[in-house]
Amino acid sequence: MRGATHAKWAVCAVSVALAATACGGGSTVAEGAGIVRSSWGDPQNPIEPANTNEVQGGKVLDLLFRGLKRYDPKTGEAENMVAEKIDTTDQQNFTVTLKTGLTFSNGEKVTAKSFVDAWNYGAHIDNKQNNSPFFANIQGYDDVHPASGNAKAKTMSGLVVKDERTFTVKLKEKFSTWPETLGYQAFSPLPQAFFKDHDAWLKKPVGNGPYTVESYTKGSSMKLRAWDGYKGPDKAQNGGVDLVVYTDNNTAYTDLMAGNLDLVDDVPAKQLKNVKSDLGDRYINQPALIIQTVVFPMYDKRWNKPGMEKVRKGLSMAINRDEITKQIYQETRTPATDWTSPALHDKGGYEEGLCGDACTYNPEQAKKLIDEGGGLPGGKVQLTSNVDTGSHRDWMDAVCNSINNALGKGAVCTVNPVGTFADFKNQIAGFKMTGPFRSGWQADYPLIQNFLQPLYATGGSSNYGKFENKEFDGLIAEANRESDPAAAVAKFQEAEKILAEQMPAIPLWYQNGSAGYSDLISDVQLNQFSVPVYDQIKVS
Amino acid sequence: MGRYVIRRLLQMIPVFIGSTFLIFVMVYALGDPVAALFGDKAPDPATAARIRKELYLDQPLWKQYLHYMGQIFQGDFGTAFNGQKVTELLASAYPVTLRLTLVAVVIELVVGITLGVVSGLRRGRTVDTSVLVLTLVVISVPTFVSGYVLQFLFGVKWAVIRPTVSPEAPFSELLLPGTVLALVSLAYVTRLTRTSIAENVRADYLRTAVAKGLPRRRIITRHLLRNSLIPVITFIGTDIGALMGGAIVTEKIFNIHGVGYQIYQGILRNNAPTVVGFVTILVIVFLLANLLVDLLYAVLDPRIRYA
Numbered sequence: 001m002r003g004a005t006h007a008k009w010a011v012c013a014v015s016v017a018l019a020a021t022a023c024g025g026g027s028t029v030a031e032g033a034g035i036v037r038s039s040w041g042d043p044q045n046p047i048e049p050a051n052t053n054e055v056q057g058g059k060v061l062d063l064l065f066r067g068l069k070r071y072d073p074k075t076g077e078a079e080n081m082v083a084e085k086i087d088t089t090d091q092q093n094f095t096v097t098l099k100t101g102l103t104f105s106n107g108e109k110v111t112a113k114s115f116v117d118a119w120n121y122g123a124h125i126d127n128k129q130n131n132s133p134f135f136a137n138i139q140g141y142d143d144v145h146p147a148s149g150n151a152k153a154k155t156m157s158g159l160v161v162k163d164e165r166t167f168t169v170k171l172k173e174k175f176s177t178w179p180e181t182l183g184y185q186a187f188s189p190l191p192q193a194f195f196k197d198h199d200a201w202l203k204k205p206v207g208n209g210p211y212t213v214e215s216y217t218k219g220s221s222m223k224l225r226a227w228d229g230y231k232g233p234d235k236a237q238n239g240g241v242d243l244v245v246y247t248d249n250n251t252a253y254t255d256l257m258a259g260n261l262d263l264v265d266d267v268p269a270k271q272l273k274n275v276k277s278d279l280g281d282r283y284i285n286q287p288a289l290i291i292q293t294v295v296f297p298m299y300d301k302r303w304n305k306p307g308m309e310k311v312r313k314g315l316s317m318a319i320n321r322d323e324i325t326k327q328i329y330q331e332t333r334t335p336a337t338d339w340t341s342p343a344l345h346d347k348g349g350y351e352e353g354l355c356g357d358a359c360t361y362n363p364e365q366a367k368k369l370i371d372e373g374g375g376l377p378g379g380k381v382q383l384t385s386n387v388d389t390g391s392h393r394d395w396m397d398a399v400c401n402s403i404n405n406a407l408g409k410g411a412v413c414t415v416n417p418v419g420t421f422a423d424f425k426n427q428i429a430g431f432k433m434t435g436p437f438r439s440g441w442q443a444d445y446p447l448i449q450n451f452l453q454p455l456y457a458t459g460g461s462s463n464y465g466k467f468e469n470k471e472f473d474g475l476i477a478e479a480n481r482e483s484d485p486a487a488a489v490a491k492f493q494e495a496e497k498i499l500a501e502q503m504p505a506i507p508l509w510y511q512n513g514s515a516g517y518s519d520l521i522s523d524v525q526l527n528q529f530s531v532p533v534y535d536q537i538k539v540s
Numbered sequence: 541m542g543r544y545v546i547r548r549l550l551q552m553i554p555v556f557i558g559s560t561f562l563i564f565v566m567v568y569a570l571g572d573p574v575a576a577l578f579g580d581k582a583p584d585p586a587t588a589a590r591i592r593k594e595l596y597l598d599q600p601l602w603k604q605y606l607h608y609m610g611q612i613f614q615g616d617f618g619t620a621f622n623g624q625k626v627t628e629l630l631a632s633a634y635p636v637t638l639r640l641t642l643v644a645v646v647i648e649l650v651v652g653i654t655l656g657v658v659s660g661l662r663r664g665r666t667v668d669t670s671v672l673v674l675t676l677v678v679i680s681v682p683t684f685v686s687g688y689v690l691q692f693l694f695g696v697k698w699a700v701i702r703p704t705v706s707p708e709a710p711f712s713e714l715l716l717p718g719t720v721l722a723l724v725s726l727a728y729v730t731r732l733t734r735t736s737i738a739e740n741v742r743a744d745y746l747r748t749a750v751a752k753g754l755p756r757r758r759i760i761t762r763h764l765l766r767n768s769l770i771p772v773i774t775f776i777g778t779d780i781g782a783l784m785g786g787a788i789v790t791e792k793i794f795n796i797h798g799v800g801y802q803i804y805q806g807i808l809r810n811n812a813p814t815v816v817g818f819v820t821i822l823v824i825v826f827l828l829a830n831l832l833v834d835l836l837y838a839v840l841d842p843r844i845r846y847a
Contacts, residue, residue, distance in 0.1 A: 422576035
């Protein structure tokens with residue numbers, strides 16, 4: 001029968017199409033008691049301490065690892081964790097002594113070698129670790145991580161293991177607050193298992209923190225359980241944490257509303273209006289170590305000639321920060337009045353109002369200053385940013401409106417939206433911008449140094465505007481040599497005042513960390529990196 | 541017939557090569573992905589250079605493409621930046637999206653054709669008018685509106701289902717997303733069937749069948765429906781491809797880790813292997829679906845034959 005043959009061929013073609021798709025599936029594990037279900041995003045890089053530089057991978061590291069120091073979630077102070085003490089007499093040679101009896105969750109001891117090996121691994125060029133520049137001030141870094149070509153050594157000469165509990169570090173130059181930087185996750189110790197079978201370790205990471213990985217399905221979820229053998233002071237207060245990858249933060253929020261999720265650490269912008277009525281006091285909105293600025297291309301003569309500092313200041317004064325943070329961000333951003341973050345606290349170097357009049361909205365004065373400085377280059381200014389996240393398009397439009405209204409010369413300020421972050425990064429890293437551009441900065445550790453040196457010092461690793469100022473550089477170097485923390489902070493602030501004079505970057509606002517949680521959990525707080533402090537969460 | 545199928549399958553080879561090349565060039569045009577891997581920080585030049593070298597990004601475009609194709613023929617589709625093999629991603633995402641598409645297509649077929657037949661047979665009456673108005677409403681509501689509204693109503697307000705889909709994505713959880721995905725096409729299927737039925741109801745062969753005294757049920761299913769389904773099948777065939785690749789919105793709303801989500805991630809991160817791998821498979825799905833449609837024509841209408 002003809003019809004039957006046709007049908008046979010049709011079925012055949014379908015089966016070809018279906019052949020590749022074995023129907024996957026699996027069983028959902030029943031929710032155990034005391035487990036926190038938390039939203040997650042797919043980490044950008046494989047989860048390794050020296051290769052993770054974003055919040056999603058950082059969450060896992062925070063659960064799995066404890067470094068020499070750890071920042072107190074409230075005060076931001078670096079407190080000894082695995083380290084018993086870190087001594088120095090000259091701010092350049094440090095002796096690190098570890099606490100006794102600490103182990104990784106696979107039973108290996110945490111020794112001086114665990115740190116030295118991990119740091120050497122992180123610094124070595126062959127391992128292509130994103131965070132390798134963090135080891136750059138250790139003596140011998142240039143041998144394992146040359147600017148070009150192959151490594152000349154396997155290990156850094158500045159790291160020496162003395163005995164099981166002690167190692168010494170020699171820095172290239174004096175850096176008094178260096179021990180305070182060691183709370184950053186790139187400085188975590190690694191067990192030998194990491195080096196022996198790297199692939200297996202990546203599938204199921206092993207650390208020395210309060211949790212262990214029970215199962216990890218890349219791209220969808222990670223189940224972490226409290227580790228009974230953990231001996232540190234911050235033992236987990238819950239049975240474990242399930243991190244679930246969501247395609248979208250709106251979806252995660254919906255699941256929180258429906259009771260399928262306990263913690264969302266990124267409240268979507270369009271829910272901000274409802275969040276207080278939805279969650280009441282189960283909504284957290286607090287400053288994080290993030291500042292958004294608009295950077296001027298100081299490598300472009302038109303923006304850098306004498307007198308232009310007045311124009312740059314004038315532009316800063318033309319921006320109505322209060323209005324924009326209220327209207328667009330529903331107060332999840334705070335108008336900036338310096339170049340650091342309130343999460344540093346006064347002791348750490350945050351000084352409210354350091355920027356002074358230059359960061360206060362004053363349209364008349366703005367107009368006057370810009371005219372005095374010779375006007376905008378070519379009579380125009382164009383703002384550039386990626387627009388794929390963070391409502392960047394919205395605030396850029398608002399900032400331009402604010403500038404245009406203040407100057408009253410028509411649409412002199414325009415917006416240049418860039419589709420993806422990757423494209424935007426390439427543009428600003430190529431140093432070919434002709435107008436101001438957005439720059440977001442999340443500090444790696446709660447130190448004022450981290451807000452200033454990488455961004456504004458000559459040759460700074462993220463000095464995208466190529467701002468160069470001898471006086472500024474001198475003050476930063478002095479501050480780094482200072483042995484007294486308070487005196488160091490004062491020097492850094494002195495340097496920061498030069499930024500207020502020169503205005504190489506306009507501080508816009510401090511970005512807050514936000515989170516919402518269900519009524520099943522309590523004692524939720526965010527640390528200064530806007531990561532939830534999971535180990536303190538209690539499940540009812 | 542067999543030779544026809546083989547010829548069609550062979551024709552897919554140049555299409556496959558051409559489409560992979562075009563997609564490769566397009567992703568390449570998005571720019572260098574390495575700088576974005578470093579977040580807000582400026583990329584460390586030495587590390588960035590090593591990563592570029594490893595990913596073959598320091599080579600000219602044509603060499604990159606040849607290298608990529610060479611790897612594909614060894615079964616290596618490359619690696620996403622998070623260290624996952626693209627083949628792994630394909631194996632986890634395609635079954636999910638396929639299940640979602642299957643749910644959507646079944647809903648489209650069953651509901652769409654039934655409504656179409658009912659309204660086509662009762663042209664101009666109340667049933668017909670209400671179906672027409674209803675489909676008009678459905679067509680005019682964008683997917684993200686219907687998606688969020690239905691998700692909120694069923695998932696949060698009445699709490700009858702889980703608002704989001706778990707990573708395993710079993711059929712039961714895909715019913716609502718599948719319905720949302722099917723809605724717009726459903727309206728088209730209904731309208732196509734209705735027109736086709738209304739037209740064929742007046743055909744000569746149908747009058748003959750009635751005159752022969754065949755039961756009404758047999759007339760409708762064997763004679764009327766079979767001939768009226770050709771445009772509908774054509775539509776569904778192309779729709780399968782569109783549903784699989786175009787489910788980005790639905791997948792985002794319902795947290796489905798399928799093809800649309802992976803392609804979106806790949807584009808955001810400028811990861812060429814992910815995007816090219818996924819789109820290539822989509823191209824193959826399109827081609828196979830079209831072949832299937834052409835073969836089904838012959839099943840439905842014996843006058844059509846292939847040599």
